[in-house]
Amino acid sequence: MDNNALTTEIVIVGAGPGGIAASCFLTKYGIHHVVLEKDRYPRDKVCGDACSGKTALVIKRANPQWLDEILSQSDAFLPSWGIRFVAPxxxxxxxxxxxxxxxxxxxxxxxxxxxxxxNFLFSKIASPYCTVIQDCHTEKLTQHPSGIRIEADAAGRKFTVEAKAIIGADGDKSLVRKTLFDGPTDDKAYAVGLRAYYSGITDLHPENYIELHFLKEVLPGYLWIFPLPNGMANVGVGILSDVVRKKKINLRAQMLAAIENNPNISGRFKNANLEGKIQGWGLPLAPGKGQPPLSGDRLFLIGDAAHVVDPFSGEGIGNAMYSGMLAADAIKACRENDDFSAGFIRTHYDAVFYKRLGQELAISAAMQRSSKYHWLFNFVINKAYKSPALKNTISCMFTDMDLRNELSKPSFYFKVLFNR
Ligand SMILES: Cc1cc2nc3c(=O)[nH]c(=O)nc-3n(C[C@H](O)[C@H](O)[C@H](O)COP(=O)(O)OP(=O)(O)OC[C@H]3O[C@@H](n4cnc5c(N)ncnc54)[C@H](O)[C@@H]3O)c2cc1C
Structure with missing residues (x-):
């Protein structure tokens, strides 16, 4: 193979958790692919740093030993056993x-x-089926009847990649989405988040519960405090971009003011130190209504490029990895049937994705809409505070989808309000 003219089966643009998951499953299926990454590892990504059971599930499916490695390194990966909700x-x-x-x-x-x-995930990508190129700047992306062509530059070396299909795993500002996707984009389903690292926060839960604080000033978003290894914590706020624009919110100032003055949290930050800078990034949320396409001819969008961040919790790592895994499964089917058409991909990728995650995303969108009624939040949490039965019901809602669906229905709040 000419080093400046690569020919492969699949090209993946972006080596975040989504692109890496797709790569690991393509390797499992013996499918040759090239991964293009614009940064160089180890690299950071602004995030809340909380990985859900969905993340663990994909890692386990890729290779159960990798999850064992994670669970055995408590100085790097902190196990979390629950969630603390704090009402307005x-x-x-x-x-x-x-x-x-x-x-x-x-x-x-x-x-x-x-x-x-x-970096842990990236260390698992090496395989005889995978060629990774870092520091890669994609200059031109074109689609032709028999495939995809990419012209790129990696540290001054110009090269081309020819592939049968492309996976767009290049995050929230996806170039692949902008260039090759002709589906709709819901501009309102976009949030912005800030992340800061603190040491010395007190009263963290002994079992490392992640904390969501629905402060009145940031609804319908929330402030989070997520414990990390070595006495550190990830603190941030996330809120719909639309609301930030309309209310002209200075998110950074609001977050720091809450940390300093909000009576529910300020005491815990008395001896805390901000480590490094406060940084911001966008979250392309899954829109609440409908099931917008995630693909096209020879095209698979995954993770943030597909706009599949959970609209209530902001979970995007698990959804990125899960969609990466499903895209690889679909590619296996495309290859077996020699069919990379938009219709075939829609049936084998989009439809499977929505069958598994569609209900969860729709429920989260409904919960996100109802969270702006802070009096209702106060009321439900007050009740749960006093009622072990209601608390247990909400606890079960995290593992039982049908029960979680209840949380998004007006009738649930009616029953709590009127003790039915
Ligand atoms: C403030 C904040 C807090 C969050 N908190 C959480 C949380 O606690 N838990 C959670 O699950 N999710 C959280 N998320 C969401 C999560 O960070 C994302 O959903 C997740 O990173 C998506 O993974 P990805 O692989 O799709 O994209 P990314 O992680 O963004 O990776 C994309 C990769 O593509 C590369 N790339 C970009 N453009 C190009 C290009 N043109 N060519 C080549 N490579 C390119 C990038 O360098 C990057 O490596 C949060 C997000 C924000 C902003």
């Missing part, structure tokens, strides 16, 4: 991820700085 009035409820935990149960999620996590 300051009342907290602690919801364990498992309502019925056995002694040998593994923590369903973990937290880890993305600098460490993405």
């Amino acid at each position: 009035n300051g009342k907290p409820i602690d919801i364990p991820f498992h309502s019925n935990r056995q002694p040998d149960t593994q923590a369903p999620g973990f937290t880890v700085p993305r600098l460490v996590f993405d």
Whole structure:
């Protein structure tokens, strides 16, 4: 193969968690591919650093030993056993991820700085089926009847890649999406988030519960405090970009003001130190309504490039990895049927994605819409604070989709309000 003219089956643009997951599964299926990454590892990504059970599931499917490695390194990966919700009035409820935990149960999620996590994943990408090119600047992307052509530059070396199909895994400002995708984009389904690292925050949960604080000033978004290894914590705020624009919110000033003055959290930051800079990034949320396309002719969008971040929790790592895994599965089917047409991909990728995650994303969008009614939030959390039965119901909602669906229905709040 000419080093400046690569020919392969699949090209993946972007080596974040989504692109890496896709690569690992393509390797599993023996499919040759090239991965183009614009940065050089180890590289950071602004994030809350919380990895859900979905992330763990994809890693386990890729290789169970990798998950064991993660769970055995508690100085790098911190197991988390639940979520603390704090209502706008300051009342907290602690919801364990498992309502019925056995002694040998593994923590369903973990937290880890993305600098460490993405580098861990990247270290697993090497295989005889995968060629990775870092520091790669994509100059031109074109589609022709029999494939995709990329012209790129890596540290001054110009080269081309020819492939049968492309996976766009290049994040929230995806060039692949902009250039090759002709589906709709919902500009309103976009949030912006800030991330800061702190040391010395007090009263973190002994089982590393992640904390979501629905402060009145940031609704319909929230402030989070996610414990990390070595006494650190990831602190941030996320809110719809639309709201930031309309209310002319200075998110950074608001976050720092909350940390300093909000009576529910300020005491815990008394001896805390901000480590490094506060940084911002966008979150392309899955739109609440409909199931917009994720693909096209010879094209698969995954992760942030596909706009599949959970609209309520902001979870994007698990969704990126899951969509990467499903894209690889679909590519296997495309290859077996020699069919990379938009119709075939829609049936084998989009439809499967929405069958598995469509309901979850729709419920989250409904929950995100209802969270702006802060009096309702206060009321439900007040009730749960006093009622173990209601608390247990909410706990089960994290693992049971039908119960979680209840949380997005007006009738659920009616029953809580009127004690039915
Ligand atoms: C403030 C904030 C907090 C968040 N908190 C959480 C959280 O706690 N838990 C969670 O699950 N999710 C969270 N998310 C969402 C999560 O960070 C993303 O959904 C996730 O990183 C998506 O993974 P990805 O692989 O699709 O994209 P990315 O992680 O963005 O990776 C894309 C990769 O593509 C590369 N790239 C970009 N353009 C090009 C190009 N032209 N050519 C080649 N390479 C390119 C980039 O360098 C990068 O390596 C948060 C997001 C934000 C902004």
